[in-house]
Amino acid sequence: IDLNLLKSVNTLRGHSGGDAYIRAVAHALRETLPAEALICRWGGDEFVVLTPGQDREALQNLLDETNRALPGPVSDVEAFTAGMAVWEAETAYERAFAIADEHLQLRKEQFREGAPGEREADSLVTFSQELEALRDPGDLIRHALNRLLGVFDFDQAAYVTIDGNEAFFSHQARREGVPLAQPGLNVRMALAGTGLIDTAHRTRTTAWSTDYPSISDSMPVMVEQGVKSAIVTPVLSQGQVTAAIVLRTVNRWQTITPQMRKIMELTALRLEHALELRRAVGEVRSTLEAGMLTLGIVLEARDFETSGHTHRVATMAEQLGEDLGLNTTDLYQLRQGAYLHDLGKLCVPDEILRKPGRLTPQEWTVMQSHVVKGHELATRIAGLSAETLQVIRSHHERWDGGGYPDGLVGTDIPLNARIFA
CATH class of the missing domain: 3.30.70.270 (Reverse transcriptase/Diguanylate cyclase domain)
Structure with a gap:
């Protein structure tokens, strides 16, 4: 062997x-x-x-x-x-x-x-691909911490958010059987008293100690918890150090190697890139959502709909989606569909849309067509997902098959459309 x-x-x-x-x-x-x-x-x-x-x-x-x-x-x-x-x-x-x-x-x-360099390169490529597949920044950070614990022989990993002159652990991970570090999540500390974290912030480079208790700026609370070795790498955003990745061993010493420091820094760089991409995408999404909400408000005015209807139904659908465990991407697609659900009413004549009395069978057929017309219009908007389009087309389907336009039954109705309905 x-x-x-x-x-x-x-x-x-x-x-x-x-x-x-x-x-x-x-x-x-x-x-x-x-x-x-x-x-x-x-x-x-x-x-x-x-x-x-x-x-x-x-x-x-x-x-x-x-x-x-x-x-x-x-x-x-x-x-x-x-x-x-x-x-x-x-x-x-x-x-x-x-x-x-x-x-x-x-x-x-x-x-x-x-050679180690080849394996390292392959591992980093895989790691980058894994990060690209994740949408939520919290998921990105948690995955990075767990991946580092898997690569290195450390006991605890933490992501430290730096806010002005303060710092706090926003995410933590640990090997099985190892206690979480104290202070716990979101407990703010003066940055000047955080030792290696402060050093990494000031120098914008990795700080480490194989013999953590012996350094002059070690944190007493960490020494009391038995931390023997630690490494801290800064994470930048728009040129500023806004966070740090921390690895620690408890009650045993761990050699901090140059290769280890290099991989930590490459991980921080990959994480920085992924988080920055998510931030930019988030800004674009916010702008797009603002436009969609505005369009929904315009449709409200044309349809004499109750003021705030679009925002209200989008919020309620998102809350229900969260309770059902939808991930960040699914919730975003659900919210987009909610903003645009009545887009097809642009194609319904005013005399039908605003008719005060009951609609004739012919008029009702025209009114029902708004979901298909809306779906057709929405397909021309670049970037809308199939899940968003499903909300627009299928939000008037009924579980018993009595809805329209396709008479879908039960789970044949797309989940996001069911949630919205």
Whole structure:
């Protein structure tokens, strides 16, 4: 058995992290393999296992089970690779070892063990793609913190928001079994008393300490909680330091390596870019929503609708969507559909739209057509999603099939249209 990318683990986490990785694999093998199996440390990152029997498939299944239970050195890479051979009692051990080693090397060839820089680049590309897929800034930050905990051997991660001369933890993450740092979320602290956070803010560069209690500006509350090593990287927005990423170990020392600092800084840069993109998109959305709301108000005036109807129904739909657990993107699409739900009434003649009495069957057919006309008009507005268009077309459908324009029944009606209705 040969551990994968141990050199990369040592580079990222220091040799103490590499030792912990070797021990984790050894303990996992001991837990999974039969009690009569003999497990030996053969070299720096190699083990030899002797176990009774000749069922290679059964042994491979056990090893695969162990691999699945272990966190890999980097994403999408198994903890170890194994090669095996049957050692018959009457043959030389060296022969069986050579065959098993050949099997191992063939499997290692299939697993391209790239240089740390290549693996790091692949990991950062994947990380950037993951961030691009997230819309809510809070989701972005939480994902970044959990990803860093997965890459490095730290116990706690935090995102510190800097507001003038104050700072506070706006997001935290931790390894299982490790307590959250104190003070808790959103408790404001004077920036001048935050030690490495203040240093990172002032210098606009990463600040760290492998021996945190020994530095002069350590935070007493962190020392009391057992923090032994820490690293802080600033996050910029429009050229200003507005936040920081913090990693800490509790009751154990962790080597802070140059590679670790580099990846922290690249992560901060990716996070900065993603958050800035979300901010810009948010401003565009706000402008677009203001225009949509204005259009809805104009439609209210033409239809003699109660003042505030558009804003009210959009707000109520969004509240119901939140209670149902819709994500940020779905809520935005629901709100857009609410603003534009009566767009098709632009195509309904005034004598029908404003008629004080009951409509004739022919007039009612024209009135019902406003949802289809609205849908057709909205398809010409660039950037509207299919979910938004569904609200405009289907908000007069009924659960029992008695609605219009398509007579949809039950869950065939799009969810956002049902919420709005």
